[in-house]
Amino acid sequence: MSLIICKFCKSENNTESERCFSCNAPLPKINALSEKAKEHLSNYINSIEKRLKAEKKKADTPLFITFTLVLLVWIFSSFVSYKSFPDDTGIIITFSIILGAGLFLAWGGSISYFEQKAIDKAFNPKIKDEIVEYLKEMKISELNFKITATETLPNKSLLTSLLDNI
Numbered sequence: 696m697s698l699i700i701c702k703f704c705k706s707e708n709n710t711e712s713e714r715c716f717s718c719n720a721p722l723p724k725i726n727a728l729s730e731k732a733k734e735h736l737s738n739y740i741n742s743i744e745k746r747l748k749a750e751k752k753k754a755d756t757p758l759f760i761t762f763t764l765v766l767l768v769w770i771f772s773s774f775v776s777y778k779s780f781p782d783d784t785g786i787i788i789t790f791s792i793i794l795g796a797g798l799f800l801a802w803g804g805s806i807s808y809f810e811q812k813a814i815d816k817a818f819n820p821k822i823k824d825e826i827v828e829y830l831k832e833m834k835i836s837e838l839n840f841k842i843t844a845t846e847t848l849p850n851k852s853l854l855t856s857l858l859d860n861i
Protein backbone atom coordinates (compact mmCIF):
# COMPACT_ATOMS: atom_id res chain seq x y z
CA MET A 696 0.00 0.00 0.00
CA SER A 697 1.23 3.49 -0.79
CA LEU A 698 1.36 6.25 1.73
CA ILE A 699 1.49 10.00 1.60
CA ILE A 700 3.87 11.72 3.98
CA CYS A 701 2.46 14.94 5.38
CA LYS A 702 4.92 17.67 4.46
CA PHE A 703 4.25 19.56 7.67
CA CYS A 704 4.41 16.95 10.40
CA LYS A 705 5.88 14.01 8.41
CA SER A 706 3.09 11.64 9.48
CA GLU A 707 2.17 8.82 7.12
CA ASN A 708 -1.33 9.02 5.72
CA ASN A 709 -3.44 6.83 3.48
CA THR A 710 -3.55 7.91 -0.14
CA GLU A 711 -7.35 8.25 0.17
CA SER A 712 -7.14 10.80 2.96
CA GLU A 713 -7.78 14.43 2.16
CA ARG A 714 -6.29 15.75 5.36
CA CYS A 715 -3.45 14.64 7.61
CA PHE A 716 -4.85 12.54 10.48
CA SER A 717 -2.28 14.06 12.81
CA CYS A 718 -2.08 17.78 12.10
CA ASN A 719 -5.10 18.18 9.79
CA ALA A 720 -3.11 19.89 7.04
CA PRO A 721 -4.52 19.30 3.55
CA LEU A 722 -2.73 16.50 1.71
CA PRO A 723 -1.81 16.72 -1.97
CA LYS A 724 -4.58 15.47 -4.20
CA ILE A 725 -3.96 12.38 -6.22
CA ASN A 726 -5.77 12.41 -9.52
CA ALA A 727 -6.64 8.86 -10.33
CA LEU A 728 -4.90 7.76 -13.51
CA SER A 729 -6.85 5.81 -16.08
CA GLU A 730 -5.84 2.16 -16.47
CA LYS A 731 -4.27 2.97 -19.83
CA ALA A 732 -2.30 5.92 -18.45
CA LYS A 733 -1.18 3.82 -15.53
CA GLU A 734 0.02 1.07 -17.85
CA HIS A 735 2.02 3.56 -19.92
CA LEU A 736 3.49 5.08 -16.80
CA SER A 737 4.44 1.61 -15.52
CA ASN A 738 6.18 0.85 -18.81
CA TYR A 739 8.05 4.12 -18.57
CA ILE A 740 9.07 3.37 -14.99
CA ASN A 741 10.33 -0.07 -15.98
CA SER A 742 12.39 1.45 -18.79
CA ILE A 743 14.04 3.84 -16.31
CA GLU A 744 14.82 0.95 -14.00
CA LYS A 745 16.41 -0.91 -16.92
CA ARG A 746 18.61 2.08 -17.75
CA LEU A 747 19.75 2.35 -14.14
CA LYS A 748 20.61 -1.36 -14.12
CA ALA A 749 22.68 -0.87 -17.26
CA GLU A 750 24.58 1.97 -15.54
CA LYS A 751 25.20 -0.28 -12.57
CA LYS A 752 26.57 -2.94 -14.89
CA LYS A 753 28.91 -0.45 -16.56
CA ALA A 754 30.61 0.04 -13.19
CA ASP A 755 31.61 -3.62 -13.20
CA THR A 756 34.58 -3.26 -15.59
CA PRO A 757 36.68 -1.08 -13.27
CA LEU A 758 35.65 -3.37 -10.44
CA PHE A 759 37.01 -6.37 -12.28
CA ILE A 760 40.28 -4.51 -12.81
CA THR A 761 40.53 -3.59 -9.12
CA PHE A 762 39.78 -7.20 -8.24
CA THR A 763 42.77 -8.31 -10.31
CA LEU A 764 44.93 -5.67 -8.63
CA VAL A 765 43.81 -6.76 -5.17
CA LEU A 766 44.58 -10.34 -6.06
CA LEU A 767 48.07 -9.40 -7.28
CA VAL A 768 48.78 -7.35 -4.13
CA TRP A 769 47.70 -10.29 -2.03
CA ILE A 770 49.83 -12.82 -3.89
CA PHE A 771 52.84 -10.49 -3.89
CA SER A 772 52.58 -9.70 -0.16
CA SER A 773 52.18 -13.36 0.70
CA PHE A 774 55.24 -14.11 -1.39
CA VAL A 775 57.25 -11.37 0.37
CA SER A 776 56.20 -12.72 3.78
CA TYR A 777 57.30 -16.16 2.69
CA LYS A 778 60.69 -14.74 1.69
CA SER A 779 61.01 -12.83 4.99
CA PHE A 780 60.04 -15.73 7.27
CA PRO A 781 60.96 -18.82 5.28
CA ASP A 782 61.01 -21.01 8.39
CA ASP A 783 57.83 -19.86 10.05
CA THR A 784 54.84 -21.13 8.09
CA GLY A 785 52.50 -20.17 10.94
CA ILE A 786 53.27 -16.46 10.55
CA ILE A 787 53.04 -16.64 6.78
CA ILE A 788 49.66 -18.36 6.78
CA THR A 789 48.23 -16.07 9.47
CA PHE A 790 49.52 -12.99 7.69
CA SER A 791 48.19 -14.21 4.36
CA ILE A 792 44.73 -14.95 5.72
CA ILE A 793 44.39 -11.65 7.60
CA LEU A 794 45.68 -9.63 4.66
CA GLY A 795 43.49 -11.52 2.19
CA ALA A 796 40.38 -11.06 4.32
CA GLY A 797 41.12 -7.33 4.74
CA LEU A 798 41.79 -6.74 1.06
CA PHE A 799 38.73 -8.58 -0.18
CA LEU A 800 36.46 -7.02 2.41
CA ALA A 801 37.64 -3.59 1.28
CA TRP A 802 37.11 -4.60 -2.33
CA GLY A 803 33.62 -5.93 -1.55
CA GLY A 804 32.76 -2.64 0.13
CA SER A 805 33.97 -0.68 -2.85
CA ILE A 806 31.61 -2.58 -5.18
CA SER A 807 28.47 -1.02 -3.78
CA TYR A 808 30.24 2.31 -3.52
CA PHE A 809 31.23 2.41 -7.20
CA GLU A 810 27.93 0.98 -8.41
CA GLN A 811 25.98 3.53 -6.41
CA LYS A 812 28.22 6.29 -7.73
CA ALA A 813 27.60 5.21 -11.34
CA ILE A 814 23.85 5.14 -10.75
CA ASP A 815 23.80 8.53 -9.05
CA LYS A 816 25.83 10.03 -11.87
CA ALA A 817 23.43 8.75 -14.51
CA PHE A 818 20.38 9.76 -12.53
CA ASN A 819 21.31 13.25 -11.47
CA PRO A 820 20.61 15.39 -13.41
CA LYS A 821 20.05 13.49 -16.68
CA ILE A 822 17.43 10.82 -15.96
CA LYS A 823 15.88 12.90 -13.22
CA ASP A 824 15.39 15.83 -15.59
CA GLU A 825 13.91 13.52 -18.18
CA ILE A 826 11.40 12.18 -15.68
CA VAL A 827 10.37 15.67 -14.64
CA GLU A 828 10.00 16.60 -18.31
CA TYR A 829 7.97 13.47 -19.03
CA LEU A 830 5.63 14.10 -16.13
CA LYS A 831 5.10 17.69 -17.21
CA GLU A 832 4.39 16.61 -20.76
CA MET A 833 1.98 13.87 -19.68
CA LYS A 834 0.43 16.05 -16.98
CA ILE A 835 1.15 13.50 -14.29
CA SER A 836 1.99 14.68 -10.79
CA GLU A 837 5.24 13.70 -9.11
CA LEU A 838 3.22 12.09 -6.36
CA ASN A 839 1.38 9.92 -8.86
CA PHE A 840 4.70 8.97 -10.37
CA LYS A 841 6.12 7.96 -7.01
CA ILE A 842 3.05 5.96 -6.06
CA THR A 843 2.98 4.15 -9.40
CA ALA A 844 6.73 3.50 -9.16
CA THR A 845 6.30 1.99 -5.69
CA GLU A 846 3.54 -0.26 -7.02
CA THR A 847 5.38 -1.21 -10.22
CA LEU A 848 8.87 -1.90 -8.92
CA PRO A 849 10.07 -4.39 -6.35
CA ASN A 850 11.01 -2.92 -2.96
CA LYS A 851 14.74 -2.98 -3.51
CA SER A 852 14.79 -1.61 -7.04
CA LEU A 853 17.28 1.05 -8.03
CA LEU A 854 14.70 3.67 -8.90
CA THR A 855 12.82 3.22 -5.61
CA SER A 856 15.93 4.23 -3.70
CA LEU A 857 16.15 7.42 -5.78
CA LEU A 858 12.52 8.51 -5.61
CA ASP A 859 13.14 10.90 -2.73
CA ASN A 860 15.44 12.92 -5.01
CA ILE A 861 12.73 13.70 -7.52
Ligand SMILES: [Zn+2]
Binds near residue numbers: 701702715719720
Ligand atom coordinates in the same frame (compact mmCIF):
# COMPACT_ATOMS: atom_id res chain seq x y z
ZN1 LIG B 1 0.50 16.39 9.23
